[in-house]
Amino acid sequence: KQEVTQIPAALSVPEGENLVLNCSFTDSAIYNLQWFRQDPGKGLTSLLLIQSSQREQTSGRLNASLDKSSGRSTLYIAASQPGDSATYLCAVRRRNYGGSQGNLIFGKGTKLSVKP
Amino acid sequence: EAGVAQSPRYKIIEKRQSVAFWCNPISGHATLYWYQQILGQGPKLLIQFQNNGVVDDSQLPKDRFSAERLKGVDSTLKIQPAKLEDSAVYLCASSSYRDRGSGANVLTFGAGSRLTVL
Numbered sequence: 001k002q003e004v005t006q007i008p009a010a011l012s013v014p015e016g017e018n019l020v021l022n023c024s025f026t027d028s029a030i031y032n033l034q035w036f037r038q039d040p041g042k043g044l045t046s047l048l049l050i051q052s053s054q055r056e057q058t059s060g061r062l063n064a065s066l067d068k069s070s071g072r073s074t075l076y077i078a079a080s081q082p083g084d085s086a087t088y089l090c091a092v093r094r095r096n097y098g099g100s101q102g103n104l105i106f107g108k109g110t111k112l113s114v115k116p
Numbered sequence: 117e118a119g120v121a122q123s124p125r126y127k128i129i130e131k132r133q134s135v136a137f138w139c140n141p142i143s144g145h146a147t148l149y150w151y152q153q154i155l156g157q158g159p160k161l162l163i164q165f166q167n168n169g170v171v172d173d174s175q176l177p178k179d180r181f182s183a184e185r186l187k188g189v190d191s192t193l194k195i196q197p198a199k200l201e202d203s204a205v206y207l208c209a210s211s212s213y214r215d216r217g218s219g220a221n222v223l224t225f226g227a228g229s230r231l232t233v234l
Contacts, residue, residue, distance in 0.1 A: 004158070041227065041228075042227050042228075043120070043207060043209075043225030043226050043227045043228055044159070044207070044209075044223075044225040045225075046222065046223070049222075089158055089159075091158070103161050103164070103172060104159075104161065104223075106158025106159050106160070107158050108156060108157050108158050109158060
């Protein structure tokens with residue numbers, strides 16, 4: 001059974017600091033891994049998607065890495081801003097028998113607070 | 117493009133009462149998902165529809181939860197009777213296409229319906 005763990009559960013940093021959020025998963029048979037952002041009272045917004053064959057993806061100040069063999073992913077946020085304050089969720093998509101896409105399995109998230 | 121619409125946004129009921137949530141996906145999206153997100157947890161898939169057929173409902177507590185997607189468009193999720201542990205945000209998501217580069221299903225989430233069971 002796939003389990004996704006995110007550390008830390010909460011993080012508070014001063015504005016401008018670079019930071020890393022961690023995600024680990026127990027089953028390396030994944031189709032892809034996604035990082036989402038969730039603001040209070042709102043749905044999830046997809047930030048980055050990494051295919052199982054890829055090592056990293058970048059979008060603006062965000063960089064996500066994937067080490068499938070060790071079951072780990074990191075989300076790096078450069079030069080953090082107060083507007084980055086949100087909960088960040090990691091989710092892995094299982095690879096079903098036969099290679100088709102399975103469901104998304106989410107971690108519990110890391111609640112980030114960036115202080116001005 | 118309009119997003120995924122959900123209603124009501126908030127609902128408070130007493131245990132053993134019933135409740136229904138409605139979702140209107142993005143126009144043309146064939147796949148629709150209902151997720152349950154308990155406070156402090158990540159979303160958990162309850163049911164997935166492809167058009168109006170059920171693809172996966174393995175984690176849906178079928179003794180009290182039901183969902184339908186008539187005509188392959190709107191969907192409703194019903195809970196009857198509700199229990200205290202059903203307090204959560206119920207998220208609806210839809211998808212219709214695969215990312216060109218990855219081939220992955222790309223989901224768009226609604227804002228969710230927050231249920232409090234007293």
